[in-house]
Amino acid sequence: MRIKSKPNLLEMKKEFNFKIIPTVIGVILLLIFFIKSTITIGSGEAGVLYRTFDGGVVTDEPPLGEGFHLVAPWNDVFIYEVRQQELSEQMQVLSSNGLEIKLDATAWFHPQYENTGKLHKEKGENYIERVIRPAIRSAARSVVGRYTPEQLYSTKRDAIQDEIFTETKKILANQYVQLNEVLVRDVTLPSTIKTAIETKLKQEQESLEYEFRLEKAQKEAERQRIEAEGKAKANQILSASLTDKILQEKGIQATLELSKSQNTKVIVIGSGKDGMPIILGNQ
Numbered sequence: 001m002r003i004k005s006k007p008n009l010l011e012m013k014k015e016f017n018f019k020i021i022p023t024v025i026g027v028i029l030l031l032i033f034f035i036k037s038t039i040t041i042g043s044g045e046a047g048v049l050y051r052t053f054d055g056g057v058v059t060d061e062p063p064l065g066e067g068f069h070l071v072a073p074w075n076d077v078f079i080y081e082v083r084q085q086e087l088s089e090q091m092q093v094l095s096s097n098g099l100e101i102k103l104d105a106t107a108w109f110h111p112q113y114e115n116t117g118k119l120h121k122e123k124g125e126n127y128i129e130r131v132i133r134p135a136i137r138s139a140a141r142s143v144v145g146r147y148t149p150e151q152l153y154s155t156k157r158d159a160i161q162d163e164i165f166t167e168t169k170k171i172l173a174n175q176y177v178q179l180n181e182v183l184v185r186d187v188t189l190p191s192t193i194k195t196a197i198e199t200k201l202k203q204e205q206e207s208l209e210y211e212f213r214l215e216k217a218q219k220e221a222e223r224q225r226i227e228a229e230g231k232a233k234a235n236q237i238l239s240a241s242l243t244d245k246i247l248q249e250k251g252i253q254a255t256l257e258l259s260k261s262q263n264t265k266v267i268v269i270g271s272g273k274d275g276m277p278i279i280l281g282n283q
Helices: 009-036 113-122 127-144 149-153 157-171 191-241 244-259
Strands: 038-041 045-051 067-070 076-081 085-094 100-111 177-188
Touching: 038 045, 045 113, 076 100, 076 113, 085 127, 100 113, 100 127, 127 157, 127 177, 157 177
Parallel strands: none
Antiparallel strands: 038 067, 045 076, 085 100, 100 177
16 A cells, blocks of 8 residues: 655645746736726827727727727827817017018917827827918918008007918818917017107197197187177167167056066156156155
Protein backbone atom coordinates (compact mmCIF):
# COMPACT_ATOMS: atom_id res chain seq x y z
CA MET A 1 0.00 0.00 0.00
CA ARG A 2 1.43 3.31 -1.24
CA ILE A 3 1.03 6.38 0.89
CA LYS A 4 0.49 9.60 -1.13
CA SER A 5 2.78 12.40 -0.14
CA LYS A 6 1.30 15.76 0.65
CA PRO A 7 2.07 18.56 -1.90
CA ASN A 8 4.61 20.91 -0.55
CA LEU A 9 4.02 24.66 -0.17
CA LEU A 10 6.11 25.65 -3.17
CA GLU A 11 4.14 23.47 -5.52
CA MET A 12 0.86 24.90 -4.20
CA LYS A 13 2.11 28.44 -4.76
CA LYS A 14 3.13 27.67 -8.32
CA GLU A 15 -0.23 26.12 -9.04
CA PHE A 16 -2.04 29.15 -7.55
CA ASN A 17 0.01 31.59 -9.62
CA PHE A 18 -0.59 29.54 -12.74
CA LYS A 19 -4.35 29.90 -12.30
CA ILE A 20 -4.66 33.44 -10.90
CA ILE A 21 -2.18 35.44 -12.96
CA PRO A 22 -3.87 34.78 -16.32
CA THR A 23 -7.20 35.70 -14.75
CA VAL A 24 -5.82 38.97 -13.41
CA ILE A 25 -4.24 39.77 -16.77
CA GLY A 26 -7.51 39.01 -18.52
CA VAL A 27 -9.45 41.29 -16.17
CA ILE A 28 -6.94 44.11 -16.72
CA LEU A 29 -7.13 43.72 -20.48
CA LEU A 30 -10.90 43.68 -20.28
CA LEU A 31 -10.89 46.88 -18.25
CA ILE A 32 -8.54 48.56 -20.72
CA PHE A 33 -10.72 47.44 -23.60
CA PHE A 34 -13.83 48.78 -21.84
CA ILE A 35 -12.23 52.11 -21.00
CA LYS A 36 -10.96 52.55 -24.55
CA SER A 37 -14.39 51.64 -25.92
CA THR A 38 -16.40 54.20 -23.96
CA ILE A 39 -16.70 57.93 -24.32
CA THR A 40 -18.94 60.56 -22.75
CA ILE A 41 -20.01 63.61 -24.77
CA GLY A 42 -20.56 66.65 -22.55
CA SER A 43 -23.30 69.26 -22.62
CA GLY A 44 -23.18 71.49 -25.69
CA GLU A 45 -20.75 69.18 -27.48
CA ALA A 46 -20.80 66.79 -30.43
CA GLY A 47 -18.45 63.90 -31.23
CA VAL A 48 -17.04 63.27 -34.71
CA LEU A 49 -16.30 59.56 -35.18
CA TYR A 50 -13.12 58.48 -37.00
CA ARG A 51 -13.16 54.84 -38.14
CA THR A 52 -9.58 53.71 -38.54
CA PHE A 53 -10.36 50.69 -40.74
CA ASP A 54 -13.58 51.89 -42.35
CA GLY A 55 -13.28 55.13 -44.31
CA GLY A 56 -11.93 57.58 -41.75
CA VAL A 57 -14.11 60.52 -40.71
CA VAL A 58 -17.83 59.76 -40.68
CA THR A 59 -19.64 62.51 -42.62
CA ASP A 60 -22.81 60.75 -43.74
CA GLU A 61 -24.17 60.21 -40.23
CA PRO A 62 -25.10 62.64 -37.44
CA PRO A 63 -22.32 63.25 -34.90
CA LEU A 64 -22.37 61.56 -31.52
CA GLY A 65 -24.71 63.47 -29.22
CA GLU A 66 -24.48 64.22 -25.54
CA GLY A 67 -24.13 61.28 -23.16
CA PHE A 68 -22.42 57.89 -22.93
CA HIS A 69 -21.29 55.98 -26.06
CA LEU A 70 -19.52 52.70 -26.84
CA VAL A 71 -16.88 52.97 -29.55
CA ALA A 72 -14.49 50.35 -30.88
CA PRO A 73 -11.10 50.93 -29.22
CA TRP A 74 -9.32 51.24 -32.57
CA ASN A 75 -11.55 54.17 -33.55
CA ASP A 76 -11.24 57.80 -32.38
CA VAL A 77 -13.75 60.49 -31.45
CA PHE A 78 -13.06 64.23 -31.85
CA ILE A 79 -15.06 66.53 -29.59
CA TYR A 80 -16.47 69.83 -30.92
CA GLU A 81 -18.28 72.54 -28.97
CA VAL A 82 -21.53 73.26 -30.81
CA ARG A 83 -22.83 75.99 -28.48
CA GLN A 84 -22.62 79.65 -29.47
CA GLN A 85 -19.05 80.88 -29.18
CA GLU A 86 -17.46 84.32 -29.19
CA LEU A 87 -14.49 85.55 -31.18
CA SER A 88 -13.11 89.05 -30.48
CA GLU A 89 -10.90 90.65 -33.07
CA GLN A 90 -8.94 93.89 -33.10
CA MET A 91 -8.05 95.02 -36.62
CA GLN A 92 -6.32 97.86 -38.39
CA VAL A 93 -8.11 98.72 -41.63
CA LEU A 94 -8.06 101.61 -44.12
CA SER A 95 -10.86 104.11 -44.73
CA SER A 96 -11.88 105.27 -48.20
CA ASN A 97 -9.25 108.04 -48.14
CA GLY A 98 -6.45 105.75 -46.97
CA LEU A 99 -6.38 106.61 -43.26
CA GLU A 100 -5.71 103.81 -40.78
CA ILE A 101 -8.70 102.93 -38.59
CA LYS A 102 -8.63 100.62 -35.56
CA LEU A 103 -11.70 98.40 -35.38
CA ASP A 104 -12.72 96.26 -32.41
CA ALA A 105 -15.33 93.66 -33.38
CA THR A 106 -16.88 90.52 -31.89
CA ALA A 107 -18.47 87.61 -33.78
CA TRP A 108 -21.00 85.11 -32.37
CA PHE A 109 -21.00 81.74 -34.13
CA HIS A 110 -21.31 77.99 -33.75
CA PRO A 111 -20.58 74.95 -35.94
CA GLN A 112 -23.51 73.54 -37.89
CA TYR A 113 -24.36 70.49 -35.82
CA GLU A 114 -25.35 68.19 -38.70
CA ASN A 115 -22.19 69.13 -40.63
CA THR A 116 -19.69 68.74 -37.80
CA GLY A 117 -18.11 65.73 -39.52
CA LYS A 118 -17.57 67.69 -42.75
CA LEU A 119 -16.16 70.61 -40.76
CA HIS A 120 -13.64 68.29 -39.12
CA LYS A 121 -12.68 66.59 -42.36
CA GLU A 122 -12.30 69.72 -44.49
CA LYS A 123 -11.30 72.43 -41.98
CA GLY A 124 -10.04 70.64 -38.89
CA GLU A 125 -10.22 71.39 -35.20
CA ASN A 126 -8.48 74.72 -35.75
CA TYR A 127 -11.33 75.96 -37.98
CA ILE A 128 -11.64 79.26 -36.06
CA GLU A 129 -8.16 80.37 -37.13
CA ARG A 130 -8.46 78.85 -40.59
CA VAL A 131 -11.93 80.06 -41.52
CA ILE A 132 -13.73 82.46 -39.17
CA ARG A 133 -10.99 84.92 -38.24
CA PRO A 134 -9.86 85.48 -41.86
CA ALA A 135 -13.49 85.91 -42.94
CA ILE A 136 -14.13 88.65 -40.37
CA ARG A 137 -10.91 90.45 -41.28
CA SER A 138 -11.66 90.34 -44.99
CA ALA A 139 -15.22 91.60 -44.53
CA ALA A 140 -14.12 94.42 -42.20
CA ARG A 141 -11.47 95.66 -44.65
CA SER A 142 -13.97 95.59 -47.50
CA VAL A 143 -16.72 97.46 -45.61
CA VAL A 144 -14.62 100.11 -43.83
CA GLY A 145 -12.91 100.93 -47.12
CA ARG A 146 -16.21 102.33 -48.40
CA TYR A 147 -16.49 105.08 -45.79
CA THR A 148 -14.64 108.22 -44.73
CA PRO A 149 -13.41 108.71 -41.14
CA GLU A 150 -16.18 111.31 -40.59
CA GLN A 151 -18.84 108.75 -41.50
CA LEU A 152 -17.27 106.08 -39.32
CA TYR A 153 -17.08 108.48 -36.37
CA SER A 154 -20.67 109.64 -36.46
CA THR A 155 -23.53 108.24 -38.50
CA LYS A 156 -22.34 105.00 -40.07
CA ARG A 157 -21.36 102.78 -37.13
CA ASP A 158 -24.57 100.78 -37.19
CA ALA A 159 -24.39 100.56 -40.96
CA ILE A 160 -20.87 99.12 -41.02
CA GLN A 161 -21.83 96.61 -38.31
CA ASP A 162 -24.69 95.29 -40.44
CA GLU A 163 -22.57 95.28 -43.59
CA ILE A 164 -19.68 93.41 -41.93
CA PHE A 165 -22.16 90.80 -40.71
CA THR A 166 -23.62 90.41 -44.21
CA GLU A 167 -20.19 90.19 -45.88
CA THR A 168 -18.87 87.67 -43.33
CA LYS A 169 -22.00 85.54 -43.63
CA LYS A 170 -21.48 85.33 -47.41
CA ILE A 171 -17.89 84.17 -46.95
CA LEU A 172 -18.92 81.51 -44.42
CA ALA A 173 -21.90 80.31 -46.47
CA ASN A 174 -20.31 76.95 -47.40
CA GLN A 175 -17.90 76.55 -44.49
CA TYR A 176 -20.21 74.53 -42.16
CA VAL A 177 -20.32 77.40 -39.65
CA GLN A 178 -23.38 79.37 -38.54
CA LEU A 179 -22.71 83.09 -38.00
CA ASN A 180 -25.24 84.63 -35.59
CA GLU A 181 -24.07 88.21 -35.15
CA VAL A 182 -21.19 90.63 -35.61
CA LEU A 183 -20.86 93.49 -33.10
CA VAL A 184 -18.62 96.51 -33.68
CA ARG A 185 -17.59 97.50 -30.18
CA ASP A 186 -15.27 100.39 -31.00
CA VAL A 187 -13.95 102.43 -33.91
CA THR A 188 -10.74 104.34 -33.12
CA LEU A 189 -9.52 107.11 -35.43
CA PRO A 190 -6.07 108.76 -35.44
CA SER A 191 -6.01 111.43 -32.72
CA THR A 192 -5.44 114.31 -35.17
CA ILE A 193 -8.37 113.22 -37.33
CA LYS A 194 -10.60 112.72 -34.30
CA THR A 195 -9.79 116.23 -33.01
CA ALA A 196 -10.45 117.77 -36.42
CA ILE A 197 -13.80 115.97 -36.71
CA GLU A 198 -14.87 117.00 -33.21
CA THR A 199 -13.95 120.64 -33.95
CA LYS A 200 -15.90 120.54 -37.19
CA LEU A 201 -18.94 118.99 -35.51
CA LYS A 202 -18.79 121.61 -32.74
CA GLN A 203 -18.70 124.42 -35.29
CA GLU A 204 -21.61 122.89 -37.17
CA GLN A 205 -23.57 122.65 -33.93
CA GLU A 206 -22.87 126.27 -33.07
CA SER A 207 -23.92 127.32 -36.57
CA LEU A 208 -27.18 125.39 -36.25
CA GLU A 209 -27.79 126.97 -32.85
CA TYR A 210 -27.20 130.46 -34.27
CA GLU A 211 -29.57 129.77 -37.16
CA PHE A 212 -32.17 128.54 -34.69
CA ARG A 213 -31.91 131.73 -32.58
CA LEU A 214 -32.06 133.91 -35.70
CA GLU A 215 -35.12 132.11 -37.01
CA LYS A 216 -36.78 132.39 -33.61
CA ALA A 217 -36.10 136.16 -33.50
CA GLN A 218 -37.48 136.58 -37.03
CA LYS A 219 -40.63 134.70 -36.09
CA GLU A 220 -41.09 136.86 -32.97
CA ALA A 221 -40.64 140.05 -35.01
CA GLU A 222 -43.15 138.82 -37.53
CA ARG A 223 -45.61 138.02 -34.75
CA GLN A 224 -45.26 141.49 -33.25
CA ARG A 225 -45.69 143.12 -36.68
CA ILE A 226 -48.86 141.16 -37.34
CA GLU A 227 -50.18 141.99 -33.88
CA ALA A 228 -49.44 145.73 -34.35
CA GLU A 229 -51.06 145.75 -37.77
CA GLY A 230 -54.12 144.07 -36.28
CA LYS A 231 -54.42 146.64 -33.52
CA ALA A 232 -53.94 149.53 -35.94
CA LYS A 233 -56.57 148.16 -38.25
CA ALA A 234 -58.99 147.66 -35.34
CA ASN A 235 -58.44 151.27 -34.18
CA GLN A 236 -58.96 152.50 -37.71
CA ILE A 237 -62.26 150.66 -37.99
CA LEU A 238 -63.32 151.87 -34.55
CA SER A 239 -62.46 155.51 -35.36
CA ALA A 240 -64.39 155.37 -38.60
CA SER A 241 -67.48 154.07 -36.84
CA LEU A 242 -67.59 156.73 -34.03
CA THR A 243 -69.76 159.75 -35.00
CA ASP A 244 -70.60 162.83 -32.89
CA LYS A 245 -74.11 161.52 -32.18
CA ILE A 246 -72.74 158.18 -30.96
CA LEU A 247 -70.22 159.91 -28.72
CA GLN A 248 -72.93 162.19 -27.31
CA GLU A 249 -75.18 159.21 -26.59
CA LYS A 250 -72.33 157.36 -24.86
CA GLY A 251 -71.64 160.43 -22.74
CA ILE A 252 -75.25 160.69 -21.65
CA GLN A 253 -75.33 157.00 -20.69
CA ALA A 254 -72.16 157.38 -18.65
CA THR A 255 -73.58 160.48 -16.91
CA LEU A 256 -76.73 158.61 -15.98
CA GLU A 257 -74.81 155.72 -14.54
CA LEU A 258 -72.63 158.09 -12.56
CA SER A 259 -75.63 159.90 -11.15
CA LYS A 260 -76.98 156.64 -9.71
CA SER A 261 -73.96 156.22 -7.52
CA GLN A 262 -74.61 156.64 -3.76
CA ASN A 263 -71.25 158.27 -3.23
CA THR A 264 -71.74 160.95 -5.83
CA LYS A 265 -73.80 164.18 -5.75
CA VAL A 266 -74.69 165.36 -9.26
CA ILE A 267 -75.20 169.05 -9.99
CA VAL A 268 -75.88 169.99 -13.60
CA ILE A 269 -75.14 173.58 -14.48
CA GLY A 270 -75.81 174.57 -18.03
CA SER A 271 -74.21 172.36 -20.60
CA GLY A 272 -70.72 171.56 -21.65
CA LYS A 273 -69.08 171.46 -25.05
CA ASP A 274 -71.07 169.64 -27.68
CA GLY A 275 -74.16 169.74 -25.46
CA MET A 276 -72.74 167.44 -22.77
CA PRO A 277 -73.78 168.26 -19.14
CA ILE A 278 -71.28 169.39 -16.54
CA ILE A 279 -71.21 167.35 -13.35
CA LEU A 280 -69.88 168.74 -10.06
CA GLY A 281 -69.95 167.54 -6.51
CA ASN A 282 -68.93 164.68 -4.24
CA GLN A 283 -70.09 163.06 -1.00
